[in-house]
Every structure is written in structure tokens, then in C-alpha cells.
Amino acid sequence: MKISTKIVHCGVGSDPRTGAISTPIYQNATFRHPALGESTGYDYSRSQNPTREAVESALAELEGGAAGFAFASGMAAVTAVLFLYKPGSHIIVTEDCYGGTYRVLAQLFANLGLAVSFVDSSNLDEVGQAIQANTAAIFVETPTNPLMKVADIKAIVCMAQQRGIHTIVDNTFLSPYFQQPLRLGADIVLHSGTKYLSGHNDTVCGVVVTGSRELGERVKFVQNSTGSILGPQDSWLLLRGLKTLALRMEKHAANAYQIAKWLQTQPNVKQVYYPGLDGHPGKAVQDAQATGYGGMLSFEVASPALVPKILSGVRLIQFAESLGGVESLITFPAVQTHADVPPEVRARLGVSDCLLRLSVGIEDAGDLMEDLAQALA
Numbered sequence: 001m002k003i004s005t006k007i008v009h010c011g012v013g014s015d016p017r018t019g020a021i022s023t024p025i026y027q028n029a030t031f032r033h034p035a036l037g038e039s040t041g042y043d044y045s046r047s048q049n050p051t052r053e054a055v056e057s058a059l060a061e062l063e064g065g066a067a068g069f070a071f072a073s074g075m076a077a078v079t080a081v082l083f084l085y086k087p088g089s090h091i092i093v094t095e096d097c098y099g100g101t102y103r104v105l106a107q108l109f110a111n112l113g114l115a116v117s118f119v120d121s122s123n124l125d126e127v128g129q130a131i132q133a134n135t136a137a138i139f140v141e142t143p144t145n146p147l148m149k150v151a152d153i154k155a156i157v158c159m160a161q162q163r164g165i166h167t168i169v170d171n172t173f174l175s176p177y178f179q180q181p182l183r184l185g186a187d188i189v190l191h192s193g194t195k196y197l198s199g200h201n202d203t204v205c206g207v208v209v210t211g212s213r214e215l216g217e218r219v220k221f222v223q224n225s226t227g228s229i230l231g232p233q234d235s236w237l238l239l240r241g242l243k244t245l246a247l248r249m250e251k252h253a254a255n256a257y258q259i260a261k262w263l264q265t266q267p268n269v270k271q272v273y274y275p276g277l278d279g280h281p282g283k284a285v286q287d288a289q290a291t292g293y294g295g296m297l298s299f300e301v302a303s304p305a306l307v308p309k310i311l312s313g314v315r316l317i318q319f320a321e322s323l324g325g326v327e328s329l330i331t332f333p334a335v336q337t338h339a340d341v342p343p344e345v346r347a348r349l350g351v352s353d354c355l356l357r358l359s360v361g362i363e364d365a366g367d368l369m370e371d372l373a374q375a376l377a
């Protein structure tokens with residue numbers, strides 16, 4: 001069965017009692033026990049909730065994994081995965097990763113004894129050279145935020161597996177519709193479900209899917225112990241959003257490609273970063289491991305003075321953080337999403353004060369270009 005069909009049927013059939021097509025919202029904390037030592041399978045909603053379970057199994061299926069987990073945010077999902085590793089372990093992480101991931105590693109997990117090397121994960125030599133005797137995981141984002149660098153998932157898995165190291169992929173930017181890292185050999189996939197999975201800028205949530213049952217049991221233990229679960233209402237919103245993922249991703253990607261090509265022709269634009277562009281250094285890897293390029297692009301304008309003008313000049317495109325929703329959003333990474341990355345690191349990464357990031361929505365591409373044109377003028 002094709003993924004676009006699976007997507008539509010997310011959660012359908014999850015309520016055999018009534019046959020409800022839309023999974024009901026079990027707004028419920030606790031469940032009656034039939035007798036001492038017996039359970040309906042549900043005891044308490046931190047541990048299991050039928051609405052959360054419906055979205056968790058749907059996500060496990062879409063990513064091709066053994067077990068799925070829904071969290072209160074993407075950062076709760078990242079945190080739960082990092083709790084799998086003991087103090088003294090070492091993790092290799094994509095250097096231009098999501099700012100919050102950088103912050104939780106550098107400012108919280110560093111104190112808990114987790115050592116981190118940030119590397120350019122589009123450079124396999126750099127990844128290989130960072131491996132130490134205590135390396136427990138390689139955690140990549142691909143394409144990266146905001147420079148759209150592409151990491152070769154299969155090649156990284158190959159390096160990691162030989163040494164018993166986990167490969168973790170933050171798949172937020174492409175969603176399982178375009179990229180399924182577990183099928184490329186990764187051990188764990190995670191998402192900010194706030195973005196494309198729910199897709200409507202109305203829910204904050206996170207997702208973890210594991211390739212094996214054994215890792216699933218370990219994530220389950222962390223989720224139940226630390227308690228950062230997704231509530232039933234938001235689980236339903238995530239499920240509701242998911243059903244149109246295929247249609248949305250197609251439109252996001254078609255619009256983004258058209259806008260990326262057009263931006264390249266604009267005199268006030270110096271550089272466009274989009275993995276679907278012919279000159280993009282990661283395009284070949286992207287073509288081999290994903291079925292699309294997604295809806296995210298970044299571009300560098302001719303001078304820092306243009307940045308505030310564009311941010312206040314756009315009318316249709318909203319100046320707001322976040323991404324992956326049906327509405328187009330523009331952000332200024334150096335000041336917003338990447339504020340917690342030290343300035344010298346930002347400079348090395350190319351997150352400059354001329355760089356803008358666009359989350360291309362599903363509006364008419366012509367209207368979006370018209371809006372950008374008047375803001376760039």
C-alpha cells in the first residue's frame with residue numbers, strides 16, 4: 001500500500017466498540033480495573049491512552065518502525081531520546097541543528113555527563129573522525145536548519161552499525177512522506193510534530209519512532225517515567241492534521257521549488273539554499289534517499305539592512321517562528337531560532353545576519369512571489 005493511502009487511514013478503525021471513523025478523544029485520566037490483577041489494557045493515561053495510542057501506531061506505521069510515541073513537544077521527544085544514554089556517553093550531532101536541540105545538549109545534558117561533538121554531518125569524514133570509544137549515538141538532521149545541508153543517512157548508518165552506535169534522525173523537515181530514515185537503517189526517528197505532521201500551526205507536539213521493539217520498550221520507559229506525554233486533545237489534532245500530510249507535502253514542495261528558482265533571479269538575493277536546486281551540493285544524496293525536497297528554503301539577501309525591511313514588508317507571508325504549517329512563515333534565524341548558538345559558531349555555520357528562512361505554505365505560489373517581490377523591492 002502506498003504511503004498516501006496509509007496517511008488517509010491514520011487512526012481509522014481504532015474504535016471497534018462504535019466503529020467511529022474519526023478516532024474519539026478519550027479525555028480521561030484513569031480506567032476501571034475489571035478485577036484484581038486484571039486490566040482492560042488501559043490503567044492510567046500517562047501510561048496509555050486510546051487516542052494517543054491511535055496516533056502513535058499510525059506514526060510507527062508511516063515511518064516503518066516497531067513502536068511510536070507522542071510527546072508534549074518536539075523538545076520533549078528529543079529529551080526522551082537523549083535520556084536513553086548514560087552519563088559518560090558521547091554523542092555526535094549535526095552542527096547546524098535546531099537551536100533548541102543545541103541548547104538542551106549544551107546547557108542541560110552537558111551537566112548530566114553527556115559529551116557532544118557538533119559536526120558538519122554532510123561531511124562523512126568529519127562524522128567518522130568524531131567517533132570515540134564512548135560514542136553512543138550519531139544524531140543528524142537532514143536537510144539541516146537553516147542551511148539545508150544534506151547528510152547521507154545510509155553511509156552514516158553503515159559507519160555507526162559497525163561500532164554498535166545508534167543513528168538518530170530528526171525527520172521534521174521532510175516528514176515520512178518524503179523520507180523514511182528507519183528504512184535506510186536508522187535506529188530512531190524523531191519529529192517536532194508541531195511542524196508538518198500536524199501541519200496547521202495549532203498544536204505543539206513531538207514524536208519518536210523506533211526501528212526495534214527493544215528500543216521501543218526503552219523509550220516507553222522514559223516516556224512513562226518522565227511523563228511528557230501528548231494529551232488526548234492534541235493527539236487528536238495531530239491525527240487530524242496527519243490525514244492530509246501527502247497533499248500538503250506535495251504542495252509545499254512544488255511551491256518551494258518554484259519560489260527557490262525565482263529567488264535565484266532576484267537582484268537583492270545573493271544565495272538560495274534549497275536541496276532541489278541543481279547547484280545544491282547535497283542534491284544527489286537527497287535524490288537517493290528521499291522522494292522530495294520539502295517546503296523549507298533559506299536565502300541570503302544583499303545586505304543586513306534589507307532584513308528588517310523584508311520582515312516588516314511582507315503582507316501575506318507571516319513573520320513568525322516555526323515552520324511546516326499551511327501558512328507561509330518567514331524567520332530570521334540568527335536572532336530567532338538560533339539565538340542560543342554562540343555568535344562565532346553561527347558565523348562558521350553561515351547563519352549570517354543576511355540569512356532569512358522561509359517555510360513555504362500551500363498558498364498560490366504566484367501570490368507568495370508577488371508578496372516577496374514587493375518586500376524585496
Ligand SMILES: *Cc1c(COP(=O)(O)O)cnc(C)c1O
Nearest residue numbers: 073074075098170172192194205
Ligand atoms: C521545531 C523543531 C524542534 C523542536 O520541536 P518543538 O515542537 O518546538 O518542541 C526540533 N527539531 C526541529 C528540526 C524543529 O524544527
